[in-house]
Amino acid sequence: MAEIVIKDLNKKFGEFTAVNNSNLTIKDGEFFVLLGPSGCGKTTTLRMIAGLELPTTGKIFLDNKDVTFLRTSQRDIAFVFQLFALYPHMNVEKNIGFPLKIQGVSKRQIKDKVIEVSKMLHLEHLLKLKVSGLSGGDRQRVALGRSIIRRPKAFLMDEPLGALDAEFREMMCFELRKLHNDINATTVYVTHDQIEAMSMGDRVGIMNKGIVLQADDPLTIYNKPKTMFVGKFIGSPAMNFIKINSVIQKGKKSIKINDRKIEIPKTHEDSKATCHYLGIRPENIVITNDGEVRGKVFGVEYLGAHQIVTADTEVGRLKVRTSSHIQLMINDTIGLHFLPDNIIIFNGETEVALKSQFIL
The missing domain is CATH 3.40.50.300 (P-loop containing nucleotide triphosphate hydrolases)
Known part of the structure; x- marks a missing residue:
């Protein structure tokens, strides 16, 4: 061969x-x-x-x-x-x-x-x-x-x-x-x-x-x-993206979205772009009583042992993959916690992932 x-x-x-x-x-x-x-x-x-x-x-x-x-x-x-x-x-x-x-x-x-x-x-x-x-x-x-x-x-x-x-x-x-x-x-x-x-x-x-x-x-x-594009194309549901209107400096370990602090993997490069996107997979968002982001349940899809919860939040519509044991109804208010080790920051102009502790 x-x-x-x-x-x-x-x-x-x-x-x-x-x-x-x-x-x-x-x-x-x-x-x-x-x-x-x-x-x-x-x-x-x-x-x-x-x-x-x-x-x-x-x-x-x-x-x-x-x-x-x-x-x-x-x-x-x-x-x-x-x-x-x-x-x-x-x-x-x-x-x-x-x-x-x-x-x-x-x-x-x-x-x-x-x-x-x-x-x-x-x-x-x-x-x-x-x-x-x-x-x-x-x-x-x-x-x-x-x-x-x-x-x-x-x-x-x-x-x-x-x-x-x-x-x-x-x-x-x-x-x-x-x-x-x-x-x-x-x-x-x-x-x-x-x-x-x-x-x-x-x-x-x-x-x-x-x-x-x-x-x-x-x-x-x-x-x-x-x-x-890779984050969107691979995965069902696709990766969630949240817009961040701020520059990202090397060594940064957290960002703010709507005055709420969100921990991210340590970045290893500066990015002068004024727009970035936080990317996170649906299974890396946890439904809690409190959280970095709050929203209301828009829809629930039951898939056996798991369910896909769609929530309208202050930062946009997000998809969450969670256990079917969690009982949720349309319009329920929920908190969402982002698992920090699984977050990727993308340059909003080039759409390329920034180098970080997670990517390296």
Whole structure:
């Protein structure tokens, strides 16, 4: 398998910039997920790695080899599409073995490899069936089987579960991750679904407007977002943001909002911006009789053991994730306490997180 490196990668379509100066290193054997909203540049990035699109500027390296302008067939990669791209007139066995057939591999070797791959994907009982009669989940397995049978250096997957229903998607998420672990592949996986990304990826790269904003493990992405966009995009409900109209000085350990003191992690840089935002996840706000902020309950969503409480407060509408054992009614007055170690301060002009004890 191989490390993938992209350096200063740009792609323009006329006046539109699809990918803007992207830099990434995808480690050998890593399951790396590119995540972002539609049109953010993640699929274009994947297609450039595959050789299906040529970059406007920048470099792409696969296994330390510059493949920027090589044909797809010269890159030793496998691409799995959302739409399965199978041959409907062939059965499962012939679909899986087709890449080896066009390489001139002997029939005996192809048969042995097909059996090996079909066992890995639990397709042994379907080998003689036409793919046109299979379920979506089984057809996706066949597409995966056809990709892995020749063991390429890297697997590139463009929303491969997008056409499946919720039950199949959950099952295939588990199976894809298990398959990755079994074959120790280098995998780049594109999705707009944060649940897929956070549950499957060793690392997740968040893209928006053609820019890679952050690439970290899922825990860091969730708890330590580097930009306000990452905080908003990851998490359900998203991170809460409260506007702060004051400068932030290095070493500051507290701020004031509406004359109420709120403790924050010690900041490690000065920020001359006149506007900042306090970011905090819903589970890091505690409902109390008193608190730094007071408000009224606007809505309650029960989710089994937890509930999402929406409160209209003096600093805006906030979401709180709390235990369902707490009984609350609409218009109840509540106090909210912010857990200080989990607060992030963002520059209001750049929307980038300030360096702090929490971020370091």
